[in-house]
Amino acid sequence: MTGFLRAHGYEIARLTFEHLWLTFFAMLLATVIGLPLGIVLSRRPKLAKPIIGFANVLQTVPSLALFGLLLPVPWLGENAARLAILALTGYALLPILRNTYAGIRSIDPTLTDIATALGMTARQRLLKVELPLSASVILAGLRTATVTCVGVATIAAAIGAGGLGELIFRGVASVDNGLVLAGAVPAALLALLADAALGFLEKKLTVKRA
Amino acid sequence: MAMAAVEFDALSLALSGGRSILSGIHLAVEQGSTTALLGRSGSGKTTLLRMVNAMAAPTSGEVRVMGKPVASQDCTSLRRGIGYVIQETGLFPHMTIGRNVGLPLEMAGQSKTQIATRVAELLPMVGLEGVSFARRYPWQLSGGQRQRVGLARALAADPPILLMDEPFGALDPVTRVEMQEMMASLIERLRKTVLLVTHDLEEALYLAQRVIFLEGGRVVADLPSNKVMPSSDPHVRQYIRAVRHNHRNHEEPAS
Ligand SMILES: Nc1ncnc2c1ncn2[C@@H]1O[C@H](COP(=O)(O)OP(=O)(O)OP(=O)(O)O)[C@@H](O)[C@H]1O
Ligand SMILES: [Mg+2]
Numbered sequence: 001m002t003g004f005l006r007a008h009g010y011e012i013a014r015l016t017f018e019h020l021w022l023t024f025f026a027m028l029l030a031t032v033i034g035l036p037l038g039i040v041l042s043r044r045p046k047l048a049k050p051i052i053g054f055a056n057v058l059q060t061v062p063s064l065a066l067f068g069l070l071l072p073v074p075w076l077g078e079n080a081a082r083l084a085i086l087a088l089t090g091y092a093l094l095p096i097l098r099n100t101y102a103g104i105r106s107i108d109p110t111l112t113d114i115a116t117a118l119g120m121t122a123r124q125r126l127l128k129v130e131l132p133l134s135a136s137v138i139l140a141g142l143r144t145a146t147v148t149c150v151g152v153a154t155i156a157a158a159i160g161a162g163g164l165g166e167l168i169f170r171g172v173a174s175v176d177n178g179l180v181l182a183g184a185v186p187a188a189l190l191a192l193l194a195d196a197a198l199g200f201l202e203k204k205l206t207v208k209r210a
Numbered sequence: 211m212a213m214a215a216v217e218f219d220a221l222s223l224a225l226s227g228g229r230s231i232l233s234g235i236h237l238a239v240e241q242g243s244t245t246a247l248l249g250r251s252g253s254g255k256t257t258l259l260r261m262v263n264a265m266a267a268p269t270s271g272e273v274r275v276m277g278k279p280v281a282s283q284d285c286t287s288l289r290r291g292i293g294y295v296i297q298e299t300g301l302f303p304h305m306t307i308g309r310n311v312g313l314p315l316e317m318a319g320q321s322k323t324q325i326a327t328r329v330a331e332l333l334p335m336v337g338l339e340g341v342s343f344a345r346r347y348p349w350q351l352s353g354g355q356r357q358r359v360g361l362a363r364a365l366a367a368d369p370p371i372l373l374m375d376e377p378f379g380a381l382d383p384v385t386r387v388e389m390q391e392m393m394a395s396l397i398e399r400l401r402k403t404v405l406l407v408t409h410d411l412e413e414a415l416y417l418a419q420r421v422i423f424l425e426g427g428r429v430v431a432d433l434p435s436n437k438v439m440p441s442s443d444p445h446v447r448q449y450i451r452a453v454r455h456n457h458r459n460h461e462e463p464a465s
Contacts, residue, residue: 114300117265118363119290119317128313132304207304208349 008182012167016186019163022081022156023149023190026088030145034093035138038100039126048101055094063155066090071159084153084161091152092145099141103134135205143198150191154183164190213277214238215371215403216262221271223257223427231257232427235271241370244397244404246414248449249424255407258424259373262405263292275371290314293364293372293402297379299356301348307333307359308344314367332362337392354385361393365400375407390416411438411449423449 005012041048061069066087070076076083107130115125131138157165167183170176221235232254239245247255260266261273264285273280280288301310309316311332312325320328326344333343336358348356357377364372377393378386394417397404408414414421415435423431423445430445438446 110296110298110300111302113265114294114296115302117263117289117294118313119286119288121286124317129302133302208347209303 004178004182008167008179012164012182012186015162015164015166015183016190019150019153019165019187019190022084022088022153022161022163023146025085026092026149026153027142027146029085029089030092030096030149031142033089034096034141034145035100038097038138039104039130041097041101042104042130045105052094052098052101055097058090059094061090063087063091063152064158067155067159080156080159080161083159084156084163088149088152088156092149095141095144095148096138097141099144100134100138103137103141104130106137107133132205133207136202136207139198139202139205143195143202146194146198147191150187150194154187213241214274215241215243215276216405217272217274217277218258218261219272219274221258221261221268221273223254223261223266223268230427232268235429237422237429237432239403239405241403242401243420244406244418245420245422246418247405247407247422247424248409248411248414250409253424254427255424256375259375259405259407262371262373263289263294265289290317290367291369291371293367293369295360295364295372295374295377297376299348299360301356301359301363303348305347306344307338307346307348307351310348310359311344311362311366313363314369318367328366329362332366333359335365335396336362337388338362354381354389357381357389358392361396365396370403372402372404374404376409377406378413379409393417411453415439 037051041051067083070083070087073083076086111129111133112125115129120128153163154165154168156163157169164183164187168180168187169183171179171181171183216237216239218235218237221232222230223232224230235258247258249255257266261268261280262275264280264283267281275283275288275292301307302313305313308326308329311329312320315325315328329344330341333339338355338358343351343355343359348359351359357380361377364374378389381389390413397417404418406414406418411421415438419435421431421433421435421438422429423433425445431441431443433441433443433446439450441447441450
């Protein structure tokens with residue numbers, strides 16, 4: 001065990017970092033798109049169905065297939081990390097979008113009504129009432145998205161984008177279970193850690209109703 | 211007569227399907243007076259009230275607040291100058307009582323200390339003594355206390371007009387009477403123009419100088435409070451009968 005770590009420790013650390021980096025940028029991109037889009041859709045529920053439906057379809061495409069399909073796309077295919085981040089963004093989008101939309105839509109209409117009657121502008125209502133009241137639901141979406149991303153990012157190694165999947169693929173190819181575990185265990189730990197941390201935050205932001 | 215605080219001028223509201231919600235409302239509400247709007251469920255009381263703070267708009271006619279047409283004003287600043295109290299209280303569960311009460315001031319851009327000072331003044335005014343109330347959350351209060359907080363919030367920016375939509379409708383009878391008494395003394399003291407929607411004729415007579423009866427979106431009677439009980443108007447008699455009915459069994463000794 002210690003011998004294995006001595007031999008692969010540096011590589012595991014490097015790939016873990018790469019893995020985190022891929023996940024982080026994909027989550028950033030997915031949040032930057034999903035959160036505002038979810039807010040816009042909550043104002044236009046008629047548009048919500050087709051758009052959330054599209055994100056849903058994106059989610060169901062097997063990840064290996066999605067990476068393969070995107071490979072020949074001109075600008076994307078040139079850079080493996082770029083492609084991986086974009087594909088991961090696709091997977092992270094749905095939970096963020098859906099939960100932002102659902103979180104805002106589920107707010108008691110009496111509260112948004114009274115916010116308006118108090119003379120809040122649309123922006124004030126969003127920042128002071130709607131986002132705080134749906135924060136825990138939105139965070140639950142971020143949590144699901146992060147855990148999905150950490151998992152799917154292992155597949156990114158198939159197209160040479162790096163990450164912990166590299167150890168797994170190499171281990172499978174060389175029938176080396178130690179190497180497979182060296183990739184799988186840190187990936188699982190990352191997912192658990194993200195799940196716990198965001199779950200904690202989610203609880204903190206849950207609003208107690210009267 | 212001084213300028214009316216609120217005027218409804220040939221006001222009507224018809225839905226796109228053609229159904230009429232309000233029709234031909236002509237009313238002028240005197241400044242500093244309390245007016246009760248009475249009517250059955252669905253008669254249009256809430257809709258009429260919400261036209262004053264531009265939360266609903268007529269399809270024809272005009273609402274004027276302090277002489278100025280509502281339709282030509284900036285909605286947010288109009289609303290900030292009108293207190294609004296509803297049966298469900300509408301307190302924000304993620305904000306402390308202090309923040310809830312101070313919201314109108316927060317939106318007016320007042321400083322934290324200014325707001326805290328005003329909140330400390332408002333809570334006792336609505337019968338919530340003790341500093342700790344400001345730090346609590348709505349779920350830690352009883353229904354009656356929450357209703358008081360809702361009233362304090364409506365009064366925070368000292369608006370000249372107060373709209374109240376069945377403010378005591380969800381309370382138990384004892385708390386309700388307590389609230390009505392507090393409201394009566396506040397009205398007396400603060401000299402606001404109050405529009406009060408209620409189902410309860412006794413509440414209307416206790417708090418208001420004038421009672422307006424709505425039915426099917428029309429004003430069917432409009433009387434000073436002291437002319438209500440002697441009235442022979444059939445619409446008004448219905449309400450008097452309802453009140454009498456509630457009292458009869460207890461006031462007449464059994465033979
Ligand atoms: N946004 C709306 N769209 C369609 N119909 C509406 C809308 N708001 C109110 N109505 C209708 O307008 C009528 C009057 O409603 P309103 O809420 O003003 O009555 P109300 O007198 O306040 O009743 P209640 O005593 O039950 O509160 C009702 O028939 C209601 O169904
Ligand atoms: Mg109503």
